[in-house]
Amino acid sequence: MQQNVVEVENLKHTYDNKKYVLEGISFEVKKGEVFGLLGRNGAGKTTTIKILTTLILPTSGKVNILGYDVRKDGLKIRSRIGLVQQLPSIEFTTVEKNLDIYGMLWGLNKKTRKEKIEELLEIFDLKNLRKKDAIDLSGGERRRLQIAREFMHDMDILFLDEPTVGLDVIMRRNLLNYIKKMVNKGLTIVFTTHMLEEAEYLCDRIAVIDKGKIVAIDTLDNLKIKYGGKRAVEFKIKNINLNDIKEKLNINHDNIKIVDDKLIILTENPYDTVEMVIDKIKQSNGKIEWLNIRDKTLEDVFLNVIGEENGIS
Ligand SMILES: Nc1ncnc2c1ncn2[C@@H]1O[C@H](COP(=O)(O)OP(=O)(O)O)[C@@H](O)[C@H]1O
Ligand SMILES: [Mg+2]
Structure with missing residues (x-):
């Protein structure tokens, strides 16, 4: 010991x-x-x-x-x-x-x-x-x-x-x-x-x-x-309207956004989410150009544990 x-x-x-x-x-x-x-x-x-x-x-x-x-x-x-x-x-x-x-x-x-x-x-x-x-x-x-x-x-x-x-x-x-x-x-x-x-x-x-x-x-x-919160998965997709795919995915409104030409999904299980989104995109004949799972940082932890008490979040 x-x-x-x-x-x-x-x-x-x-x-x-x-x-x-x-x-x-x-x-x-x-x-x-x-x-x-x-x-x-x-x-x-x-x-x-x-x-x-x-x-x-x-x-x-x-x-x-x-x-x-x-x-x-x-x-x-x-x-x-x-x-x-x-x-x-x-x-x-x-x-x-x-x-x-x-x-x-x-x-x-x-x-x-x-x-x-x-x-x-x-x-x-x-x-x-x-x-x-x-x-x-x-x-x-x-x-x-x-x-x-x-x-x-x-x-x-x-x-x-x-x-x-x-x-x-x-x-x-x-x-x-x-x-x-x-x-x-x-x-x-x-x-x-x-x-x-x-x-x-x-x-x-x-x-x-x-x-x-x-x-x-x-x-x-x-x-x-424990405190890193949700992770962001980002997709760039070709041949398909982002709003259409957003509609098709059964994801809570707060956890899915379109920012510029990217679809961003917040999730606790990034790998399952990626699999699910890829399936839907294929079904709609879309093509993934690029995808990224953002790493958790200590900043996420800090904002989560300190932010709550201080009104930052
Ligand atoms: N010598 C001191 N007398 C009175 N209050 C103090 C003294 N030193 C620090 N404090 C107070 O104690 C709290 C913690 O300070 P400190 O330990 O220096 O924090 P940190 O290093 O995390 O910035 C603060 O509110 C500070 O104003
Ligand atoms: Mg100090």
């Missing part, structure tokens, strides 16, 4: 003793897993990360990290985790020196620090900025340094709070790929994002959090099955 490195049970948090920003959330993360906390602004993602990394104490509930209680063993936990916070904090010195100081804080010897620094400057495209003062970096460059710095040391779990905000497309992809590489070496990742495609690219499991509650939690595939 895989070991749980994060255990959260009925976690509640209030900043002002009035409003609860976390209303009792529970989840586990297994060793080696990439776990994504996905939610809109203000959902409670940063609060959760701050509690898990012992920056703030929870109001109530159980939070164990690597078997240690966040209320009692903050130091032990902090020595074995990495954290990239949402808001960058940077020392007043050069890029290279920043990395070096961080390595020293973690007790790395000079040779190891030197090797690590070269590797990270390369990966995070900071080589020609190495002598620049960190304070003079642009937002995206600063973000890169902040993330690179965290990889100076070994750790069991890395927490990343919206790490790719402010990075360009290429840097974002580099970072995600580097994270994947570290996961292959055994690192566990807990990260937050409001970007669906990012969660989709990286996560083994996702918890969708909304207004302090987990509204869905599962593997990406299962979420798509």
Whole structure:
């Protein structure tokens, strides 16, 4: 059995003793897993990360990290985790020196620090900025340094709070790929994002959090099955009037549309639908020019679980 490195049970948090920003959330993360906390602004993602990394104490509930209680063993936990916070904090010195100081804080010897620094400057495209003062970096460059710095040391779990905000497309992809590489070496990742495609690219499991509650939690595939809703099957057909075929198909009005020169059908069972439509088209001597079954995306899941409560659908 895989070991749980994060255990959260009925976690509640209030900043002002009035409003609860976390209303009792529970989840586990297994060793080696990439776990994504996905939610809109203000959902409670940063609060959760701050509690898990012992920056703030929870109001109530159980939070164990690597078997240690966040209320009692903050130091032990902090020595074995990495954290990239949402808001960058940077020392007043050069890029290279920043990395070096961080390595020293973690007790790395000079040779190891030197090797690590070269590797990270390369990966995070900071080589020609190495002598620049960190304070003079642009937002995206600063973000890169902040993330690179965290990889100076070994750790069991890395927490990343919206790490790719402010990075360009290429840097974002580099970072995600580097994270994947570290996961292959055994690192566990807990990260937050409001970007669906990012969660989709990286996560083994996702918890969708909304207004302090987990509204869905599962593997990406299962979420798509459970909450992905109907799929769209699209046809382009020759030799036949689309309205005629639409009439002949016994499909509920809401689930069939003609858009431009395409017939679009929404269905829970795309393959059965395709078979049925092909039969009808053949009977009417029509010919299919093109057909497409649109994949379910995490966006479908997100809109389904979050949309209901917020009046989007
Ligand atoms: N230090 C704080 N004091 C009071 N309220 C806070 C504080 N930090 C966050 N909040 C509130 O808690 C809620 C959740 O915030 P946060 O965890 O930062 O959400 P997210 O990271 O998902 O955008 C928001 O309503 C936010 O305004
Ligand atoms: Mg946040």
